[in-house]
Amino acid sequence: MAIAAFFDIDGTLLAKNSGPLYMKYLRRRGEIRRRDALRTIYFYVRYRLNMLDIDAALERSSGWIRGKREDAVAEHCRQWYEQMVRQYVQPELVRRIAEHKAQGHLVAILSSTTNYLARPLAADLGIEHLLVSRLVVEDGRFTGKAEQPLCYGDGKIHWARRFAEAHGVDLAESYFYTDSASDLPMLEIVGHPQVVNPDIVLGREARRRGWPVLRPRIDRPVGQSA
Numbered sequence: 001m002a003i004a005a006f007f008d009i010d011g012t013l014l015a016k017n018s019g020p021l022y023m024k025y026l027r028r029r030g031e032i033r034r035r036d037a038l039r040t041i042y043f044y045v046r047y048r049l050n051m052l053d054i055d056a057a058l059e060r061s062s063g064w065i066r067g068k069r070e071d072a073v074a075e076h077c078r079q080w081y082e083q084m085v086r087q088y089v090q091p092e093l094v095r096r097i098a099e100h101k102a103q104g105h106l107v108a109i110l111s112s113t114t115n116y117l118a119r120p121l122a123a124d125l126g127i128e129h130l131l132v133s134r135l136v137v138e139d140g141r142f143t144g145k146a147e148q149p150l151c152y153g154d155g156k157i158h159w160a161r162r163f164a165e166a167h168g169v170d171l172a173e174s175y176f177y178t179d180s181a182s183d184l185p186m187l188e189i190v191g192h193p194q195v196v197n198p199d200i201v202l203g204r205e206a207r208r209r210g211w212p213v214l215r216p217r218i219d220r221p222v223g224q225s226a
Contacts, residue, residue, distance in 0.1 A: 001170035005100040006110040006131070006160060006186075007093065009118065011179035012196045013109070013125070015217075016088045018117055025080045066144030070137045077116040085117070086124065092216030093177065093196070097125055100175070106167055110160060110176065110186070112152035131159040156186045177214075181205065 010017040065073065100107050108129035109118050118132045133152065136145045149155035164171050175192040176183070181201035187193040195206040195213045206213050 001173070002106055002168050003103075003173045004106040004108060004164070004167070004169045004171075005097070005175040006108050006177070006190070007097070007127075008178035008180065008183060009109060009111040009113050009121065012177050013090060013093050013121065014085065014088045015090050018085060018113055021084055022080060025084055065135070065142045068142050070140055070142060073142070074116050074119075078120050081117060081120040085121070089121070089124065090216045092214065094125060096177070097127065101126075105175070106169060108163060110151065110156055112150060129163065131156070131163055153182050154185050156183065157189060160186060160189070187211070
């Protein structure tokens with residue numbers, strides 16, 4: 001059977017969390033109100049404390065995108081990625097991706113973020129498979145809803161298992177890289193859990209279970225030579 005290497009985005013492939021970065025980008029452009037940005041910070045803090053209700057967060061945050069054209073948002077996110085996000089890609093994780101590819105492993109992004117961030121990041125890193133949260137689009141416009149289950153917590157197990165079935169992957173021999181305690185359910189079903197700059201809860205759990213902990217740092221933006 002095949003072996004997969006799954007990678008989370010926020011705090012793992014990226015040294016920063018994309019949510020606050022996106023709110024900062026929108027604020028600079030005058031596209032959201034201050035209270036919208038503060039709401040994102042609130043949800044981010046709850047996420048770091050492993051207290052986030054992802055469905056409630058989506059419900060409260062989706063108003064600004066409802067009715068917007070998907071193609072416009074996709075282009076907008078591509079520009080945001082190039083201008084603000086790319087510099088936070090962690091070179092050590094880029095090296096890990098290359099190592100997995102060299103061993104013939106299937107490499108996939110497994111993240112609660114949407115494909116509008118994941119696509120440009122995956123294109124940069126040469127990752128073919130995207131297991132992410134997907135927003136519902138009708139007649140080219142966002143409805144404000146998302147496909148269920150969201151790719152978060154136990155939802156990651158759902159999408160990873162579907163991927164494994166479709167591609168003949170043995171999860172017991174596969175890898176998952178993440179920084180968050182919200183991903184403990186997914187870490188428990190792979191044979192090679194890989195903890196990256198963990199939050200407090202995950203760091204404690206990794207020590208208890210003897211899981212390897214990576215603490216990479218950004219030495220140069222992705223794409224630059226040494």
